[in-house]
Amino acid sequence: MCGIFGYTGKKEAQGLVLQGLRQLEYRGYDSSGLAVQCGAEELRFEKTKGKIRNLEEVLKTNPLRGSTAIGHTRWATHGTPSQVNAHPHLDSANRIAVVHNGIIENYSRLKEKLKKEGVSFRSDTDTEVIVHLIAKYYRNNLEEAVRRAIKDIRGTYAVAVISAKEPGKIVAARFDSPLVAGVGLGENYLASDVSALLDHTRRVVFIENGEIVSLTENSMRLMDLEGRAVKRLPSKIDWNISQAKKGGFPHYMIKEIFEQPEIITAILRERIKKEKHRSAVFFEELKINRREFGKIKRVILIACGTAYHAGLVGKYILEAFTDIPVWVDTSSEFRYRNPNVDRRTLVIAISQSGETADTLAGLREAKSRGAVTLAICNVLGSSLSREARGVIYTHAGPEIAVASTKAYTAQLAVLYLLGLYLAGIFHARPRKKIQDTLKEFFRVPVLMKEVLENYKRDEKNWAKNAHDFNERYHAQLKKYFGGGAIEKKRSPNGFFLYLGRGINFPNALEGALKLKEISYIPAEGYPAGEMKHGPIALIDENPWVICLAPRSKTYDKMISNIQEIKARGGMIIPVVTRGDREIRKLDPFYSIEVPAVEEIFSPLLTVLPLQLVAYCVAREFGEDIDQPRNLAKSVTVE
Numbered sequence: 310m311c312g313i314f315g316y317t318g319k320k321e322a323q324g325l326v327l328q329g330l331r332q333l334e335y336r337g338y339d340s341s342g343l344a345v346q347c348g349a350e351e352l353r354f355e356k357t358k359g360k361i362r363n364l365e366e367v368l369k370t371n372p373l374r375g376s377t378a379i380g381h382t383r384w385a386t387h388g389t390p391s392q393v394n395a396h397p398h399l400d401s402a403n404r405i406a407v408v409h410n411g412i413i414e415n416y417s418r419l420k421e422k423l424k425k426e427g428v429s430f431r432s433d434t435d436t437e438v439i440v441h442l443i444a445k446y447y448r449n450n451l452e453e454a455v456r457r458a459i460k461d462i463r464g465t466y467a468v469a470v471i472s473a474k475e476p477g478k479i480v481a482a483r484f485d486s487p488l489v490a491g492v493g494l495g496e497n498y499l500a501s502d503v504s505a506l507l508d509h510t511r512r513v514v515f516i517e518n519g520e521i522v523s524l525t526e527n528s529m530r531l532m533d534l535e536g537r538a539v540k541r542l543p544s545k546i547d548w549n550i551s552q553a554k555k556g557g558f559p560h561y562m563i564k565e566i567f568e569q570p571e572i573i574t575a576i577l578r579e580r581i582k583k584e585k586h587r588s589a590v591f592f593e594e595l596k597i598n599r600r601e602f603g604k605i606k607r608v609i610l611i612a613c614g615t616a617y618h619a620g621l622v623g624k625y626i627l628e629a630f631t632d633i634p635v636w637v638d639t640s641s642e643f644r645y646r647n648p649n650v651d652r653r654t655l656v657i658a659i660s661q662s663g664e665t666a667d668t669l670a671g672l673r674e675a676k677s678r679g680a681v682t683l684a685i686c687n688v689l690g691s692s693l694s695r696e697a698r699g700v701i702y703t704h705a706g707p708e709i710a711v712a713s714t715k716a717y718t719a720q721l722a723v724l725y726l727l728g729l730y731l732a733g734i735f736h737a738r739p740r741k742k743i744q745d746t747l748k749e750f751f752r753v754p755v756l757m758k759e760v761l762e763n764y765k766r767d768e769k770n771w772a773k774n775a776h777d778f779n780e781r782y783h784a785q786l787k788k789y790f791g792g793g794a795i796e797k798k799r800s801p802n803g804f805f806l807y808l809g810r811g812i813n814f815p816n817a818l819e820g821a822l823k824l825k826e827i828s829y830i831p832a833e834g835y836p837a838g839e840m841k842h843g844p845i846a847l848i849d850e851n852p853w854v855i856c857l858a859p860r861s862k863t864y865d866k867m868i869s870n871i872q873e874i875k876a877r878g879g880m881i882i883p884v885v886t887r888g889d890r891e892i893r894k895l896d897p898f899y900s901i902e903v904p905a906v907e908e909i910f911s912p913l914l915t916v917l918p919l920q921l922v923a924y925c926v927a928r929e930f931g932e933d934i935d936q937p938r939n940l941a942k943s944v945t946v947e
């Protein structure tokens with residue numbers, strides 16, 4: 310969470326840093342600020358509460374001139390979102406400025422100590438101790454002061470520091486919060502995410518835990534905490550810049566939804582190759598060899614949020630293609646249990662960002678117990694991808710909208726391929742079956758495209774339905790709260806219930822999560838078979854029930870569930886296979902059709918309308934779709 314951007318070179322830094330912060334705004338957006346070296350041993354800074362546009366407004370009339378600067382966009386942990394708590398934080402003499410991402414766990418002890426030494430604090434943040442420590446150790450050598458200060462702090466951090474006394478220099482350090490330096494010509498950059506660097510350079514150096522980097526316009530020096538030089542060649546990033554732009558769409562989310570068919574096609578083309586007249590799955594970067602996989606006796610998938618839902622689908626996939634037992638756990642639970650894993654356990658950590666604190670901790674826990682670890686990750690060079698024994702990249706390109714869409718389907722695509730790859734290793738399924746499944750897989754992105762084209766054709770209708778929902782929702786709210794007496798036996802307003810069975814059950818969770826995240830409407834996802842065990846008590850005419858009912862082996866059971874909801878007045882929106890007649894007879898409010906596909910692949914189709922429903926409702930409600938309240942794109946703190 311929080312975004313950091315730094316620039317040193319010959320150009321005016323303010324505009325470049327603001328541009329970088331805008332690219333990083335999805336990481337946090339409750340306040341922002343920047344500090345600039347403005348010549349003759351002077352630092353100037355500005356910070357504002359709220360989105361980056363507020364900072365831009367202030368800087369329009371009062372620009373900070375200079376060619377070395379650091380900036381920050383914040384997601385509050387310690388201290389409310391306010392101007393005073395916004396970064397940068399400066400020492401008492403305003404000679405050193407710091408921006409920070411992470412949490413300093415021992416900050417209150419350090420703060421007390423510094424206070425006793427006469428330091429007065431201006432903010433409620435944990436970050437401020439860092440700048441005062443650096444100031445305390447500063448003897449005209451910023452690297453040395455940062456190194457000593459870092460040794461005092463415990464917790465997670467990516468920090469960037471400038472000093473009025475050392476023009477043209479940025480010093481940065483990291484531990485468990487991402488930080489990457491961008492290599493330019495006569496200029497260098499720093500960012501908490503590669504995507505913010507793509508406008509300027511493709512050559513980047515990933516800063517590792519416990520490392521310090523010192524940047525000037527013509528140099529980049531890496532060192533460890535003892536000050537010993539570290540050598541690392543820059544990596545080349547081949548992400549397309551246009552992937553990080555809206556490309557004519559009104560929001561990143563809808564753009565990313567529409568990118569999905571192409572991403573899945575690219576994944577299939579990259580991973581499936583012909584080998585002796587047969588198709589086979591290849592993971593070039595994997596590092597874990599077939600012999601090691603062959604020894605695996607069970608699999609545990611760990612992840613958070615949407616990636617966890619991908620893990621749940623992964624369980625169905627791996628169980629369908631292999632005979633290995635598979636468990637799935639949220640990373641935050643896995644890491645604090647006593648997970649019985651050993652060297653015959655494959656722990657697969659799934660994460661778009663590869664920086665999620667709980668997933669990283671879960672991976673480390675698994676590693677320490679001897680498990681074989683594999684990361685399924687989108688961001689190249691992320692911590693997870695570097696720490697896991699093996700890695701498979703999803704190659705979905707930068708995902709900017711906070712609500713994850715394309716990363717999810719790319720994770721599913723990789724899990725299908727991994728399942729088929731393991732099926733080959735364990736000889737778990739007949740070769741012919743694997744070949745047929747691979748062939749069917751190539752049809753899936755074409756069908757995904759059809760779903761999205763149908764949406765485009767029918768967009769007005771989708772918007773009208775969202776509008777009707779909005780009217781009804783607010784009328785119900787008024788009735789419930791405005792009318793005085795609360796009507797008994799009624800659910801408060803039009804909440805959403807998402808039901809699914811089998812491999813589509815995780816999509817019910819995912820659909821509910823998408824809606825909650827961006828429209829703030831209460832929504833629950835449930836396996837439809839669980840309805841009778843409690844949730845059916847919620848049903849009257851108020852909830853909107855989205856039922857995932859494509860053709861499947863549990864289709865008839867789903868119809869019974871729909872009938873039970875109908876009988877109690879619930880409003881049904883089924884997602885069905887094209888041409889379905891049975892459900893039409895049940896007079897649903899609005900049916901959404903997806904093309905027929907083998908059941909195992911159906912989640913890749915049924916999730917699309919769920920993403921679109923969330924998008925249309927949030928747009929109708931006028932919500933900030935790409936930057937929903939309280940959320941941040943990568944959760945690098947616990």
Ligand code: F6R
Nearest residue numbers: 614615616660661662665712713
């Ligand atoms: C939901 C969403 C989050 C993330 C979760 C894990 O739309 O984006 O639930 O899926 O925070 O993030 P990663 O995948 O980066 O580990």
